[in-house]
Amino acid sequence: MNTRQRVSAFFVMSLASASCFLYAGKATAADDQYAQAAHVYDTYCVQCHGINRDGKGLNTKDMSVQPRDHSDPKGMADIPDDELHKAIKEGGLSVNKSVLMPAWGNVLTDEEIKEMVVYLRHVCQCGPK
Amino acid sequence: MKLHIFAALSFGLIAAPSVALASNGADILKSQCMSCHATVKPEKAGLDHIWERKGPDLYYAGSKYNKSWLVKWLQDPIRIRPAGEFYRKHVKPGDKEDVVDESTLTPHVKLSKTDAEAVAEALMALTGPVGLVNKGAFKNEKVSMTMGAMFFNKLRGCGACHMAKPGTGGLSGPELYTGGERLQADYIYSYIKDPQKFDPHIWMPTLNLAEPDLQRLTGYILQLSASEGK
Numbered sequence: 001m002n003t004r005q006r007v008s009a010f011f012v013m014s015l016a017s018a019s020c021f022l023y024a025g026k027a028t029a030a031d032d033q034y035a036q037a038a039h040v041y042d043t044y045c046v047q048c049h050g051i052n053r054d055g056k057g058l059n060t061k062d063m064s065v066q067p068r069d070h071s072d073p074k075g076m077a078d079i080p081d082d083e084l085h086k087a088i089k090e091g092g093l094s095v096n097k098s099v100l101m102p103a104w105g106n107v108l109t110d111e112e113i114k115e116m117v118v119y120l121r122h123v124c125q126c127g128p129k
Numbered sequence: 130m131k132l133h134i135f136a137a138l139s140f141g142l143i144a145a146p147s148v149a150l151a152s153n154g155a156d157i158l159k160s161q162c163m164s165c166h167a168t169v170k171p172e173k174a175g176l177d178h179i180w181e182r183k184g185p186d187l188y189y190a191g192s193k194y195n196k197s198w199l200v201k202w203l204q205d206p207i208r209i210r211p212a213g214e215f216y217r218k219h220v221k222p223g224d225k226e227d228v229v230d231e232s233t234l235t236p237h238v239k240l241s242k243t244d245a246e247a248v249a250e251a252l253m254a255l256t257g258p259v260g261l262v263n264k265g266a267f268k269n270e271k272v273s274m275t276m277g278a279m280f281f282n283k284l285r286g287c288g289a290c291h292m293a294k295p296g297t298g299g300l301s302g303p304e305l306y307t308g309g310e311r312l313q314a315d316y317i318y319s320y321i322k323d324p325q326k327f328d329p330h331i332w333m334p335t336l337n338l339a340e341p342d343l344q345r346l347t348g349y350i351l352q353l354s355a356s357e358g359k
Contacts, residue, residue: 042217044334047301048289056226056227058299059301064283099284107335
């Protein structure tokens with residue numbers, strides 16, 4: 001291998017690794033936008049709202065009011081962002097809904113609840129109001 | 130004089146075996162239990178702790194359990210959390226709703242009577258941080274079971290996550306029909322008041338309950354064991 005070959009081999013390699021970084025960067029950025037909120041949802045909300053975010057959680061068998069189906073674009077589009085935020089922070093009663101939706105204001109920060117509302121819009125595929 | 134010597138002697142006789150028992154129990158905790166249970170307060174109890182731990186924290190066991198329950202349960206561990214610990218790792222979508230994935234749950238280790246007594250002794254010595262439990266908070270006033278059940282299920286929504294009788298109620302939290310036998314009254318009161326004080330990221334939220342609610346719900350749970358869940 002002469003110097004020129006070596007240089008060009010190095011060039012190709014660094015190009016490959018650079019694009020690799022670029023790609024990885026892009027993938028995480030796209031996931032990152034919702035990853036944290038999805039993780040919070042998995043920890044706290046899945047017990048009632050379900051693994052598939054469809055309101056069919058582990059706890060629902062005997063619940064007298066069924067949890068909201070977060071994957072339902074029609075039902076979710078009817079609820080404005082500030083009501084979503086309030087329901088999560090202060091619980092169902094605060095928006096004239098069931099007490100079975102608890103208040104998460106002592107567990108989640110305002111910032112986390114904001115991200116959750118954005119995430120819920122992503123889940124229902126229905127734009128913010 | 131003679132009496133003093135006698136008292137000191139018999140004290141020694143009683144105290145010595147129980148000290149030995151506790152240290153034997155501490156050894157068992159170290160060798161058989163610490164891989165799944167925290168016996169000292171975790172330094173960083175972030176959200177990761179909830180996802181990574183394999184069993185409930187035991188570093189405040191002495192402020193939480195009734196000793197007689199511990200001795201009994203360690204010899205014959207019957208499941209408390211229907212979906213194990215942590216629930217999210219043991220559920221799967223079912224026909225109608227999510228269900229417990231039984232294949233991911235394993236039976237708990239069983240101890241002999243002697244070992245159970247030794248471990249219970251050692252666990253009762255782990256009282257946790259000062260002030261974790263509000264000592265004397267529960268006033269032990271008589272609670273009507275009908276009122277208690279109404280608050281537990283309808284008015285405060287506890288039944289969404291807990292069973293007050295076998296087979297009925299939520300599955301993501303520990304069953305509470307053996308709660309009275311298992312737990313100390315002041316622990317129940319303190320936990321309901323502020324679960325995040327015990328576990329900053331636990332999936333039971335603080336429900337902002339007023340004092341009469343805390344007394345009523347604690348009294349109700351304490352009686353559940355006696356009345357086999359009404």
